Amino acid sequence: MRLLVIGLLAGLFSALFGVGGGIVVVPLLILVAGYTERPAMGTSLAAILLIALVGSVTYALHGEVKPGAAAIVGIPGAIGAVAGAWVQQRLTNRTLSFAFAALLAGLGIWFLV
Amino acid sequence: MWALLAAGALGLVAGMLAGLFGVGGGILFVPTLALVLGLTQLHAEATSLLAILPAAAAGVWRQRSYGNVRWRAALILGVAAIVGVEGGGQIAEALPEHALRRLFGALMLAVAAQVAVRAWRKPAYPS
Numbered sequence: 526m527r528l529l530v531i532g533l534l535a536g537l538f539s540a541l542f543g544v545g546g547g548i549v550v551v552p553l554l555i556l557v558a559g560y561t562e563r564p565a566m567g568t569s570l571a572a573i574l575l576i577a578l579v580g581s582v583t584y585a586l587h588g589e590v591k592p593g594a595a596a597i598v599g600i601p602g603a604i605g606a607v608a609g610a611w612v613q614q615r616l617t618n619r620t621l622s623f624a625f626a627a628l629l630a631g632l633g634i635w636f637l638v
Numbered sequence: 639m640w641a642l643l644a645a646g647a648l649g650l651v652a653g654m655l656a657g658l659f660g661v662g663g664g665i666l667f668v669p670t671l672a673l674v675l676g677l678t679q680l681h682a683e684a685t686s687l688l689a690i691l692p693a694a695a696a697g698v699w700r701q702r703s704y705g706n707v708r709w710r711a712a713l714i715l716g717v718a719a720i721v722g723v724e725g726g727g728q729i730a731e732a733l734p735e736h737a738l739r740r741l742f743g744a745l746m747l748a749v750a751a752q753v754a755v756r757a758w759r760k761p762a763y764p765s
Contacts, residue, residue, distance in 0.1 A: 536720060540723045541742070556752060564708060571702075576687075584687060587684075590684045607700050609654040610657035622754065628661075629747075633745075637740055
């Protein structure tokens with residue numbers, strides 16, 4: 526039930542502000558659903574995979590997707606994701622929380638000004 | 639050529655954020671596609687979803703082998719989020735965007751503080 530609400534909120538914020546759902550899902554999984562950092566982040570990424578799959582098929586049917594441009598940023602993105610996951614596995618949950626809080630705070634300030 | 643290199647480098651950083659924090663990386667993908675590669679905002683947002691796929695797939699592949707993925711929860715979150723996107727699109731048209739952005743910014747600051755305080759109170763432990 527909590528997961529349903531978190532997912533709904535993530536979708537709402539994603540549509541309203543163009544932020545990916547992860548920025549909403551990760552803190553809510555940690556603060557509301559009692560996840561520790563790593564499972565929260567791994568599970569969030571799996572949910573994003575599903576969302577992006579459905580979303581890109583929908584947009585592709587409307588002809589709004591540019592596959593070449595997607596490859597230019599997406600393929601280096603895959604390499605970065607492997608590196609990011611490697612780094613994540615070597616940080617303590619506590620360090621991850623502080624780093625994620627810093628990312629959130631930075632975004633919050635960016636949205637405020 | 640420089641634009642391609644810059645776009646690739648920004649894609650790499652976006653992927654690192656995805657693997658490190660479990661966020662999609664769209665925060666970086668969308669501006670990169672729009673400002674560096676010159677796509678329109680609509681095309682950039684649509685294309686960013688396709689660009690996230692390889693990054694998320696690679697990240698999930700690694701996260702799964704580290705034992706961090708709870709599939710059932712991910713499925714529930716994903717399906718609920720897709721429903722939420724539909725509702726959000728309708729709300730977005732009805733409300734003033736500027737006020738919404740500020741509210742969201744303040745909310746993010748509050749959540750950031752809470753995440754940090756929670757990590758501060760909890761004893762540091764390995765693994």
